[in-house]
Amino acid sequence: MAAHYHGIEHLGIAVRNLDGAAATYRDLLGLAVGPVEEIPERGLAVRFVDTGGARLELLAPT
Numbered sequence: 001m002a003a004h005y006h007g008i009e010h011l012g013i014a015v016r017n018l019d020g021a022a023a024t025y026r027d028l029l030g031l032a033v034g035p036v037e038e039i040p041e042r043g044l045a046v047r048f049v050d051t052g053g054a055r056l057e058l059l060a061p062t
Contacts, residue, residue: 010054010056015058016061021060022047025056035047
């Protein structure tokens with residue numbers, strides 16, 4: 001049975017400064033940035049960036 005490729009849903013990018021990275025995508029590239037989502041069991045905070053296609057997931061340690 002052949003696997004079917006349907007594209008990339010999202011791409012995770014590890015960053016040190018979540019707010020700074022989000023500001024770069026928002027202010028310099030004009031992309032919409034979602035709110036901070038805390039994942040305490042993983043020690044992470046994330047924000048999604050809408051690119052009009054695949055979303056970028058910015059991940060930073062908490």
